[in-house]
Amino acid sequence: MSKKCVRSLVITVFVLSIGSICAQSNAKNKQLLREVLTTLETKFSINFTYLDQTIEGIMTVAPSNDLTLPETLTFLKAQTNLDFIVLDTMRVVISKRNNPFSDFITQKLEEVVITNFLTKGISKNSDGKINIKTEDFTILPGLIEPDILQSIQALPGIISIDERVSNINVRGGTHDQNLILWDGIKMYQSGHFFGLVSAFNPYLTEEVNVSKNGTSVKYGDGVSSVIDMRQSNSLDQDFEAGAGFNLINADAFVKLPLDEQTELQVSARRSVTDFILTPTYDQYVQRVFQDSDFSNPERTNAEVTSNNERFYFYDISTKFLYNITDQDQFRFNFLTINNSLTYDQQSNDIASPPLKNTLEQRNFAGGFEYLKYWNNKITTTAQVYYTSYDLMATNFDLINDQRLDQDNRVNDLGVKINATNHIDDHLKLHSGYQFSEVIISNSENINNPDIISLTTEVVRTHSIYGEAEFTSENRNTYARIGLRTNYVEKFSEFFTEPRLSVSHKLSNDFRLEILAEQKSQTTSQIIDLQNDFLGIENRRWMLSNDEDIPIIKSAQGAIGIHYNKDKLLISGEAFIKNVEGITSQSQGFQNQYQLVNAIGNYRVRGIDFLINKQFERFSTWLSYSYSKNDYTFEDLNEGNSFPNNIDVRHTARFASTYSINELELALGINWRSGRPFTPPSSDQNNSTAEIGYNIPNTERLSDYLRTDLSATYQLKLTNKMNASIGASVWNLFNRKNIINTYYTKNIDGDVIRIDNKSLGITPNISFRIRF
Template sequence: MFLFHAQAQDKASVSGVVKSKKNGETLIGASVRVAALNVGTTSNEYGFYSLSLPKGKHVLEISAVGVAIKQLEINLTGNLRMDVALEEANANELQGVVVKSSSTMSGRSLSSTQMGVEKLTMKETKNIPVLLGERDVLKTVQLLPGIKSAGEGSSGFYVRGGAADQNLILLDEAPVYNASHLLGFFSTFNSDAIKDINVYKGGMPAQYGGRLSSVLDIKMNDGNNQDYNVGGSLGLISAKLNVEGPIQKDKSSFLVSGRRTYIDMFLKASKDTAINQNTLYFYDLNGKMNFTLGSKDRLYLSGYFGRDKLGVGKTFALNWGNGTGTLRWNHIFSNKLFSNTSLIFSNYDYKISIRSGSNDVDVFSQIRDWNIKEELQWYVSDKHNLRMGVNAIYHTMRPGEITSSESSNFNNSILQRRYSWENAAYVSDVWKVSPKFNLSYGVRATAFSILGKGDFYNIDADGKVTDTVHYNDGQVVKTYFNLEPRAAASYQLNSSTSLKTSYVRNVQNLHLISNSTSASPTDKWVASTNIIKPEISDQVSLGYYKNLGNNVYELTVEAYYKTMQNQVDYRDGADVFNNDAIETQLLFGKGRAYGIEWLLKKKAGQFTGWLSYTLSKTERKINGINNGEWYNARQDRTHDIAIVGMYQLNDKWTFSANWIFYTGDAITFPSGKYKVDDQVVYYYTERNGYRMPNYHRLDLGATLQLAKRKKFSSELTFSLYNAYGRENAYTINFRESKDDPNKTEAVRVALFKFVPSVSYNFKF
């Protein structure tokens, strides 16, 4: 016992912040290690690190993706504060870093217990071919295993059998409820404003909650606190401009990034009044400021605002958008204790306007959150890293408000607003049990309180309202308490191979109600009620990880099995949009999803890229649907393949390509038809019992570096979407044959054939 105490006293901590020397940005996930002792750590989301070491002389090795490795000699006689600025690596140095570094450099650590996580930087997404030249992080995410596109051109995605609403999308900690522009063809995230992307498909850390399937955590750039920079691009349909620089050099900085499409300008150029009076565009704006208040405090203020506008002449208009804001305070209490306090705002709304003579109607819907979070990271020792926090979210939902002019034939209809408190507390620990074995464990406790004012219903098995109870303003209708345990372990077989396993329970209290085959900005968010219970999932995973060819290649294989409770689906013929008692239109049951994912990635050399393959199954079982038997979920796909390649020919030219294949989506087609008053009526039997045709597509891209000087750089980016012109089915509609009324024709509608694009990018 005395010996152990003496050894503990002989240790001290070195801590600080890792940042880029070029622009002052803090570096996320930077590796800080002492090779001689085979110990190390990584910097957190704000660049902070803390490492416990024996007192004495050591050589610290600090590294991160895209920067040169830095070695520092220290003589540790007591706790030491050491902030580190890393220089940008040139092309030759960067290749050397990737080959020589530990697996942490690639975003995947063999020793870490974290499973089911994919990390992306903007450099990795830069050369991937894209639709209409608009670089899109969500389209890149869809090329990874276990993450499936929601459809042709869509920025929506499904993860490990989950629906599109079961993904928690965060932008600087603020939830984004609809992450798409132009009906899903582009995402809300301007790549010029983004610093780092983490996707958690399983084994989510305890600090994340509120969704069943995944977390997409996106961090915005902080802004350059060394020099002023202006960058941007001009493409076929959009333009972007990014401005950043110091407010006070080394102390504070700002970032402003804007984007707008100009499809509407092409429409207005038409001489056809049926075209030039239409509206179709989106815009968004990202802004951020950060202030270093001293050696222990840093303040961030960031925000996003985006809007889409779609109009047909003067008769129809649809506009929707998101707004977020985050005020964040980092404080270093000591060399081992780091704090992050955040106040977060999020808003999503849409408005539909119909103008048809005397019948003028407006439809409005909104979800708005206020969220406060407090989190502590305690680097207890070289073996334990503790993370704990609390957060509280106040949700306000306006499901639908229909207002009309006095002369209109429509009656005003305002669905009841819904209010709720979503509270959580969590704690987790990462325990380095031995040099080969690591364990992480934690729990998240949630309490979801449904609040008045409003009417709440009881219904029978047929969906009929049997009783109505009124609650006053602020009165608690019901509170759901849930515990969400999380556990994961990793065992490193040797220097290049490890095994991992994890278990995670997630709870979701917000639900997206839709009976369409693809996501729509008018889909309705509803909270849990006395009838709609929280969705619960339990997922177990097992993984095998191997570094090959002197760390040039990575092989990842993960298998998972997930069960889901209280899954929500709609009744046949449901009206989910103009119904105050939405519960009468819904059915509830269970689900299951299982699969195996492969990823082979090449990280270094002139040719880089990856091959991903997912084999999976997703099913639901709900009384009242498919005779109570298991049926395919809408997002079920058996096979999903993506091949991505990038080749740097020389300093001027970089070429890229990706090929995608996936099994056709599960869909409900009519099983027969009959006539009523000479009108054909289709009838349906098995839910999602048919398949769309298989989907495949090849995209090509090329980047030409025009200029690359210290103060100015520019490039041209070319891409060809759907290079061999396959007409993939977007929808299939049914109609009576013109030649034989007794026959029914299936008509395939394709969106894109060949879509070429070119864009000009610059920075000075």
């Protein structure tokens, strides 16, 4: 070999070595595109929108800090081989190149008008709904995990009057007036631990959409709100799993690609309370069972002892994803939720054997969904689902040698068909058909004397709807207007429901919003007696019969204005809502109307106000709501209006979150004025067990005040395994808040006041791993 060839070979090897070293160096400097996008969203105050599978696993070198936004997007485009489409000053859509459906995907994405609403992972869309991305969600005061139904209570206008996720009140409505959907399936149970923990595992729930008004016509029911939870619907082609525990439950999830076209998602969660006693469990027990047959001697008898309690809950969800072709998708999913409580009751007479009281609550849901992309303009979806709910209790009365069995059962079968036509970049049309058959039965069985009661109601509803979405060419105006018509077979009645959502950009910083809707629903929850179902879950589902339980109808409207500039958000919204066809039994009266069944309505008028300022690592917000909520029952209070049982006039929240490196902190203060109650009259008839009352709801409980604290810390264990540690304290200063008051008479005929108290100081810790 000549010297020239040797010299050339040495130079070539040297150059290749340097190139290899540089490539290795660059590889080490690369990070996940998702992490880079998060940094850029904060830097440029924009929002990146994409499908998960589009960026999954893509690595890139972080762009230089001195680049402008266009220069940054050009750099990322070269690095990732993806398209970055700038829609406006706030939104950038990411899609794969040469994707025949990229136009459809771009049109399908909804416009986000406010990013990082309150905190990261929460945004507000142009149609008025609030969107929560659970994967991007950071931290809220008092929460160390993204508990879905606890998290939405940070939004203005949403509270729980008794701290339970099974009793969420949206702008003065009762919980049964919320339409809660899990992957499009209506859910009749929302809480574990009888309302203190959300029943939906958040780690496979991709997003939650909350609509308080102006909802799409594709949603029926829910005269108060819609809470729409969606699991991941895309094939990521990457294995992902995680597990964790806190002082109440342990859980695990896995996303398992089976091949290029199929994926299996599984999550499971179970309480640890029947194995380990923790301070959190002690507080939950005191809160849930304080006014039940299990722990209240006024309800049971001083001669009876309750012990040997065993409580647990679990939920399991599974989703199977199959992309038949690039244009055809098939999905199957199911969810099962269970709460179980047993305890022994024994007479103080030792010779008497103990008897076991039981309470079981469970919800099952399953469905098939088929999605078809006909072209880049037209798509159709078809879904068939079935959901069931069962609440069963066995209650022994040892003194009277009596056993009471109660059962509330719901079966719901539904079909949904929807078509979407993207006429052009500015107009989109939706149309569809929905059928539902709901069967609800209630039974009671008493053995001494033998009394059996069974009622079953069936309601079948057919619905058709149409809707148009318009976005102006300059994207300053968004409008959605639709009409839904429901036909209820049983009553041979039609209900026509118009819906409206308009958002107009007045300037670069101000946006005007107008929302309106009419709705109806045929299901509701009532309370026959406060100690039904052991007094723990005493609400039972019922169907409208067009007699003593009418169809509930609502009409509501709202107008709001939002200022958003330099990470400062100031938002104000005025609203009015009228709901008619409610029954007094659905309202939980514990006064002179407790056993009365009357039909009436309520009207709510109020405002929601929010100011939110964000810095690089710090976010703080203050929200305030004022509302006046009044009942009108022709047969109650001489037909005069009086305050609603959940009429909370003033609600305020102040919260701050702070992040530094891998540590996140959150502190929040919740305050609201007291709910109304009815005091007894000064003159009582001691010869009867009945209590004489004053005018209903003329007095109010003391103000509610709670301070919450939480912290999480992220750990990187290996290149593929991350972990997090969390700690929180609910009601940091252990304030004794009274959340409900009612009266009863003792054996001597004396009137006794009973106060239900909120959770005391409640600590919790968690540990999670993800790989």
